[in-house]
Amino acid sequence: MTFKVLLQPSGRSFDVARDEPVLAAAIRQGVGLPYGCKDGACGSCKSRLLEGRVIHGAHQTKALTPAEEDGGYILTCCATPQTDLVVEARTVPGAGEFPVLKMPTRVSAIARPAPDVAVLRMQLPANLQFRYHAGQYVEFILRDGTRRSYSMATAPHNAHGGIELHIRHMPGGKFTDHVFGAMKEKEILRLEGPFGSFFLREDSTKPIVLLASGTGFAPIKAIIEQLQFKHSEREAVLYWGCRSRADLYLNEWAQEAAISMPRLRYVPVLSEPKPEDAWQGRTGLVHHAVMADLPDLSGWQVYACGAPVMVESAQRDFVARCGLPADEFYADAFTSEADKHGG
Template identity: 45%
Template sequence: MSYTVTIQPSGKTITVNADETILTAALRQHAVLAYNCRNGLCGTCKNKLLNGSVSYDQAELKGLSDADREQGLILCCQAKPNEDVVIEAELIDAVSDIDIRTVPCRVASMKQLAHDVMQLQLKLPEGMGLIFLPGQYINFLLSNGEERSFSIASAAADNEMIELHIRHVPGGLFTDHVFNNMQEKDMLRFRGPLGTFFLRQELTGPIIFMAGGTGFAPIKSILQQMFSQPQQRDIFFYWGVRAQQDLYLHDLVTQRHQQFDRFHYIPVLSEPMDKDNWQGRCGWVHDAVIEDHPDLSDFSVYASGPPPMILAAKPAFSAIGLQADHMFYDSFEFSHEV
């Protein structure tokens, strides 16, 4: 049994097979809707149901509140049609032609950048470079069938060597393995590229990038793309971490700040240590953005990292004028039901 989903206003139709979610079916048919975690948590794939009905495997979905349900919103990464349906959703053309592939890779190098951050360089087979947009992520395929998501930190041009920044989650299945057992030359498999967090070229105003911890990874990839061309606009990078030791590529970002007049770097510490003798900004990173830019109506904001940072920033930024279609986020949700 399959159903047809019509996506308005484009009028594009897709076929959703039995037990398939709308998002999975859409991606299979190269109709890309905005999405991020694919676990029903982040809410990026929330869209309006115009006609028909859908159901979910789970009764409660963190990314879909009662108020959302009352407004007729659905979470496309979890929703399965009960009949032919019509939804209102933007199609993200920029990634629709990029194939999502399963790729083998070798750990080419491992470098500990901070006490809890490992930089992995993954070598892909010759001629099998990954075509991706800076900002996208990959999912490692683990032997128990689970997947783990990590954002690509390297430039898209160097597509046979993929850089990742992996934060150690003590007790975490995959990141414990990375920190305790992984060796150079180990083989891994991943699926990708995934996600719709990438630079919107059509928005030409000033940009604020905001990262929490390893949320710097996708932003580093996007910045590398931007620095390869002359920039006519201001670019602000706010990096929120606990203490100075967590600014794991501080020297690299400082260098870029010195090289590019219009690139502004603002590290923000939430719990500086005494030994830091920190003279810079303190507090929550999104508060620092608001202090410096009390009116965000001309800006685009790209935020990536811990879900609480993004949850706090979304309403706070919209209250000071940020337009909903100028905010893009990569929420590092960590449920691994796929």
């Protein structure tokens, strides 16, 4: 049995199987809806249900509060229809543009630019045309069927059969313990993607704030490569927040990008610099540095990626205190498995 979902205001419609989440059906049929984690943790897919009934699967109350649910909001990633639906949701041009593929992938290189960060180079099948937008992510499918999501740090034109992923070690994490332990070059893993609606809106000419914390730098790096490749004339400022100097694991890359791209500025911000860092740069919370430099964001777009607390704080403060239009904040919150399960 299938139900029909009608999206407003776009007028697009698609079919959803009885036990299938709305978002999964949209991805399967190439319909571009906004989303992030696909797991009920980030709230990126929040939409308003205008007509019909859904049942929600497990999700976090910070992604959808009981009051929001009572007010008619749903999370498309974990809402399964009980009737035909009419849903008010922004469609994201390009989000469903490229087919989602499952593929084997080989570890071609492992680098450790910081003690708790691994940069993996993953070789893709030579006979496969894997297409994606800079900023999107892929999922490793582990042997037991569980999944781990990582943003691609490589713009599509630089992929040449391989993509770069930045992985932070989460001690006790099933996958990252393996990456930092037994993983060797030539290991083969299964991968699926591309996923996500976090990528550059190229139809805009607005100046851009690129806001990253920790390994949230990965998709921001891909977006910078894309801006450079397209010879973009848009002004862009990269703010990268980390705890200490060692955590700025591609600091030289970012400095060189700012030198080679006259429209790009780079502002690293450390929240807890160590005495041995001899840090002369900016300190504090990274989104506060943005607010200090750019108190009026009314004419800007923001692309934010990193820890959920940073993304949520930036979204709230930029809109409330800096005049950023709410629909010009694009985000990908890096929800870990612990975040997703509330502990």
